[in-house]
Amino acid sequence: MPKMMINGQEVEVEAGITVLQACEQVGIEIPRFCYHERLSIAGNCRMCLVEMERSPKPVASCAMPVAEGMVIHTNTPMVEKARKGVMEFLLINHPLDCPICDQGGECDLQDQAMTYGFDRSRFAENKRAVEDKELGPLVKTIMTRCIHCTRCIRFAEEIAGVSVLGATGRGEHMEIDTYVEQTVNTEVSGNLVDLCPVGALTSKPYAFTARSWELRKTESIDVLDAVGSAIRVDSRDREVMRVLPRLNEDVNEEWINDKTRHACDGLRRQRLDQPYIRRKGKLEPASWNEAFAAIAAKLKGLSGERIAAIAGDLADCESMLALKDLMAGLGSPHLDCRQNGAAVDPGQPASYRFNTTIAGIEAADACLLIGTNPRWEAALVNTRLRKRHRMGGFQVAAIGPAIDLTYPVENLGDSPKVLEALVAGRHPFAEALKKASQPMLILGEGALAREDGPAILGLAHKLAEATGMVGEKWNGFNVLALAASRVGGLDLGFAPAKGGRDVSAILEGAGKGEIEAVYLLGADEIDMGRLGKAFVIYQGHHGDAGANRADVILPGATYTEKSATYVNLEGRVQRTNLAVFPPGDAREDWAILRALSAVLDKQLPYDSLTQLRERLAGANPVFATEDVVEGAPWGKFGGSGAVKDAPFVYPIANFYMTDPISRVSPTMAACTEAFVLPARGKTGTDG
Amino acid sequence: MSGPSKKAPAGPESFAFSAENQARIEALVAKYPEGRQASAVLPLLDLAQRECGGWLPRAAMDHVAELLSMAPIRVYEVATFYTMFNLRPVGAHFVQVCTTTPCWLCGSNEVVRAVRETLGIGPGETTEDGKFTVTEVECLGACVNAPMIQINDDYYEDLDFDRTKKLLEALQRGETPTPGSQTGRRYGAPQSGPKTLLATASGKGKA
Numbered sequence: 001m002p003k004m005m006i007n008g009q010e011v012e013v014e015a016g017i018t019v020l021q022a023c024e025q026v027g028i029e030i031p032r033f034c035y036h037e038r039l040s041i042a043g044n045c046r047m048c049l050v051e052m053e054r055s056p057k058p059v060a061s062c063a064m065p066v067a068e069g070m071v072i073h074t075n076t077p078m079v080e081k082a083r084k085g086v087m088e089f090l091l092i093n094h095p096l097d098c099p100i101c102d103q104g105g106e107c108d109l110q111d112q113a114m115t116y117g118f119d120r121s122r123f124a125e126n127k128r129a130v131e132d133k134e135l136g137p138l139v140k141t142i143m144t145r146c147i148h149c150t151r152c153i154r155f156a157e158e159i160a161g162v163s164v165l166g167a168t169g170r171g172e173h174m175e176i177d178t179y180v181e182q183t184v185n186t187e188v189s190g191n192l193v194d195l196c197p198v199g200a201l202t203s204k205p206y207a208f209t210a211r212s213w214e215l216r217k218t219e220s221i222d223v224l225d226a227v228g229s230a231i232r233v234d235s236r237d238r239e240v241m242r243v244l245p246r247l248n249e250d251v252n253e254e255w256i257n258d259k260t261r262h263a264c265d266g267l268r269r270q271r272l273d274q275p276y277i278r279r280k281g282k283l284e285p286a287s288w289n290e291a292f293a294a295i296a297a298k299l300k301g302l303s304g305e306r307i308a309a310i311a312g313d314l315a316d317c318e319s320m321l322a323l324k325d326l327m328a329g330l331g332s333p334h335l336d337c338r339q340n341g342a343a344v345d346p347g348q349p350a351s352y353r354f355n356t357t358i359a360g361i362e363a364a365d366a367c368l369l370i371g372t373n374p375r376w377e378a379a380l381v382n383t384r385l386r387k388r389h390r391m392g393g394f395q396v397a398a399i400g401p402a403i404d405l406t407y408p409v410e411n412l413g414d415s416p417k418v419l420e421a422l423v424a425g426r427h428p429f430a431e432a433l434k435k436a437s438q439p440m441l442i443l444g445e446g447a448l449a450r451e452d453g454p455a456i457l458g459l460a461h462k463l464a465e466a467t468g469m470v471g472e473k474w475n476g477f478n479v480l481a482l483a484a485s486r487v488g489g490l491d492l493g494f495a496p497a498k499g500g501r502d503v504s505a506i507l508e509g510a511g512k513g514e515i516e517a518v519y520l521l522g523a524d525e526i527d528m529g530r531l532g533k534a535f536v537i538y539q540g541h542h543g544d545a546g547a548n549r550a551d552v553i554l555p556g557a558t559y560t561e562k563s564a565t566y567v568n569l570e571g572r573v574q575r576t577n578l579a580v581f582p583p584g585d586a587r588e589d590w591a592i593l594r595a596l597s598a599v600l601d602k603q604l605p606y607d608s609l610t611q612l613r614e615r616l617a618g619a620n621p622v623f624a625t626e627d628v629v630e631g632a633p634w635g636k637f638g639g640s641g642a643v644k645d646a647p648f649v650y651p652i653a654n655f656y657m658t659d660p661i662s663r664v665s666p667t668m669a670a671c672t673e674a675f676v677l678p679a680r681g682k683t684g685t686d687g
Numbered sequence: 688m689s690g691p692s693k694k695a696p697a698g699p700e701s702f703a704f705s706a707e708n709q710a711r712i713e714a715l716v717a718k719y720p721e722g723r724q725a726s727a728v729l730p731l732l733d734l735a736q737r738e739c740g741g742w743l744p745r746a747a748m749d750h751v752a753e754l755l756s757m758a759p760i761r762v763y764e765v766a767t768f769y770t771m772f773n774l775r776p777v778g779a780h781f782v783q784v785c786t787t788t789p790c791w792l793c794g795s796n797e798v799v800r801a802v803r804e805t806l807g808i809g810p811g812e813t814t815e816d817g818k819f820t821v822t823e824v825e826c827l828g829a830c831v832n833a834p835m836i837q838i839n840d841d842y843y844e845d846l847d848f849d850r851t852k853k854l855l856e857a858l859q860r861g862e863t864p865t866p867g868s869q870t871g872r873r874y875g876a877p878q879s880g881p882k883t884l885l886a887t888a889s890g891k892g893k894a
Binding site: 157163164165166167168169170178179180 | 745758759760761763764767768
């Protein structure tokens with residue numbers, strides 16, 4: 001622990017950190033452009049110069065390791081002059097176009113020029129101009145503004161794992177470039193925009209739409225995958241303008257994926273803003289009372305055995321609990337929140353959670369991926385896996401079709417039979433897992449949604465026990481949930497009650513006429529054609545497959561329009577916050593169910609969100625916690641029997657379109673066009 | 688310096704090193720420890736440039752990237768950084784005129800004028816027959832024999848207008864002029880004969 005002096009204050013800091021970090025620890029802010037905590041150190045912007053005694057020149061504090069007896073000054077005339085000088089040089093080639101720059105108002109260069117810079121320039125010559133680059137549908141470039149901090153290059157190389165950006169040319173002619181024209185094909189490219197300290201890389205869909213000071217900022221949680229990334233929803237009037245990441249070290253660090261960030265333009269398209277009733281085969285606008293009356297007319301007198309409910313991927317815990325209570329009141333045991341039919345055990349939290357936790361991945365030393373493509377199913381779990389890979393000594397193998405996960409993966413084959421061989425110890429990788437001190441496996445929902453899903457869950461359970469993945473302090477058994485509602489729904493028991501049907505049985509029953517009414521709580525990803533003649537009530541926010549089939553539509557709220565509870569794939573309880581109000585007559589989802597229950601004479605015993613949350617905590621104590629993960633007890637789960645030889649198929653065919661919001665987002669459509677379709681070798685018109 | 692990449696010609700679709708060069712590459716790569724093969728990128732690019740007739744098509748850079756398990760962009764970065772790599776085709780005679788201060792003081796303007804008159808092209812241009820490419824370069828380290836020109840791997844020194852013209856005309860005729868000083872002096876010896884150590888060799892001297 002070296003002792004050093006910073007501005008006359010003696011501090012003892014951890015060995016191996018840099019002078020800049022040491023200064024930060026004692027609360028002294030050092031201006032910087034190229035330095036970023038999560039990227040490698042480049043030391044090329046020179047903005048962080050400080051004075052070090054016994055050094056003839058100022059030193060770049062971001063790249064200078066601390067040492068015993070070091071004396072640092074950050075407030076001397078020399079430092080001030082150095083900062084002014086560096087800033088003047090940085091501004092030599094930076095255009096004075098702040099009024100038309102999207103970064104204006106949230107620009108590091110602007111802020112630091114105000115704080116540390118000089119109020120005029122001595123540079124009278126022509127500024128250089130740089131050709132803009134084409135980086136795809138999400139990142140807009142105005143390369144003349146670039147100050148060559150190289151953060152984007154380092155992010156692409158280190159975090160995203162796509163080495164396409166580089167610095168070509170030298171000196172005055174240096175440019176950030178891909179050299180050969182190509183897009184930055186990664187699920188986390190939006191973060192390039194956040195990292196850019198100037199306006200060289202800005203968000204293409206958000207270009208020229210709003211100024212940062214016009215926006216109302218609401219802290220919230222993303223629900224478009226099961227990771228539950230911390231986000232900030234920026235809104236103006238009644239519109240969500242953009243979504244930005246928030247820091248949550250345990251979940252998303254400070255990154256979010258492109259769907260989280262850019263699908264928000266789907267929030268204002270194809271919205272259901274009033275109730276509808278199907279009359280003579282046609283959906284017609286109706287009032288809430290008419291809609292409720294139509295439902296009551298159908299459900300009253302119908303035996304509970306003939307009613308079923310399915311919760312969709314974006315359903316929040318409050319509304320799922322309200323629906324569960326309502327179904328109990330109606331006497332129906334048929335409810336399920338696993339649209340894809342993943343064969344997890346609702347009674348065993350360890351069987352459906354990501355038990356290792358996302359941050360826990362960093363402590364693992366071997367990993368087996370079973371039928372999962374984390375890059376598309378949970379992009380930030382994949383960046384964590386890549387982070388672990390870069391730390392060294394991490395062996396990853398996968399069972400499933402070979403894909404590029406941005407880190408080396410040993411492909412063991414694509415058949416579940418490989419899993420059998422691993423359990424039997426007949427496969428060399430079983431040895432590697434046994435030797436590892438903290439091995440882990442990640443089981444995809446795609447593998448569990450197969451017909452032999454229970455057997456695969458059973459095999460994975462056996463493998464976890466056989467290779468010592470589960471111990472007192474370590475649980476390496478992970479299921480990668482696909483949807484934000486999944487873990488929460490299972491936690492509160494939105495699963496078939498005794499004698500109840502699961503999703504496929506509900507659909508079968510509906511097809512045969514044994515189920516006469518189906519309540520879809522935002523469920524759009526089931527095969528609507530199998531619902532037969534059933535009376536379908538759809539509660540949701542977008543006119544997607546469910547609304548198309550529905551007999552009555554109850555317009556709900558999206559995750560940006562309600563305060564709601566979600567549980568992420570680790571079992572972490574988090575809440576979204578209301579950023580804007582739902583459009584038109586749409587209402588918060590739990591309130592719709594509460595109102596409906598009164599019409600059906602099965603009044604739910606809560607009148608406010610607070611009461612409902614108390615009831616939630618009563619249903620499962622996990623809901624009394626927030627933003628923590630308590631380990632789930634290990635138990636026995638999974639079926640037995642033979643697995644089929646059919647290869648695993650990854651459940652997500654298009655990362656950019658997985659839910660009703662992203663399916664209507666023009667930005668996500670552009671991404672599909674740019675990244676997904678070319679890989680399939682098809683054009684958009686191929687249907 | 689190479690211009691913007693977007694305008695660089697595509698060049699051939701594929702590239703592979705000759706058998707002879709492949710053996711040299713093995714020796715070059717073996718110089719560096721395991722996992723550090725990327726260190727051999729400069730000599731490999733140089734070999735590739737020589738094989739491609741003095742410039743680096745994209746296929747050659749991609750091939751080097753593949754050989755050294757580097758991302759292609761990392762090779763492009765190197766190739767665009769160093770001015771001695773050409774990213775567009777050059778003539779059989781790559782005429783590099785030094786115009787840095789010492790050469791300029793000694794009359795490099797006359798050399799440039801001679802090049803212009805003889806070949807009919809200026810810096811950055813290639814003759815129509817594709818034989819000559821002219822470029823202005825910074826100091827090539829032969830200031831003692833300034834002004835000078837580098838043509839491919841050879842230095843031609845102590846030039847003036849006439850000598851440059853003669854030199855280029857010889858090249859046009861397909862001759863190979865002797866490299867080095869064009870006034871006949873040995874290396875960097877003083878132009879007006881020896882000045883020092885006059886007594887040491889034979890014992891008699893002017894002291």
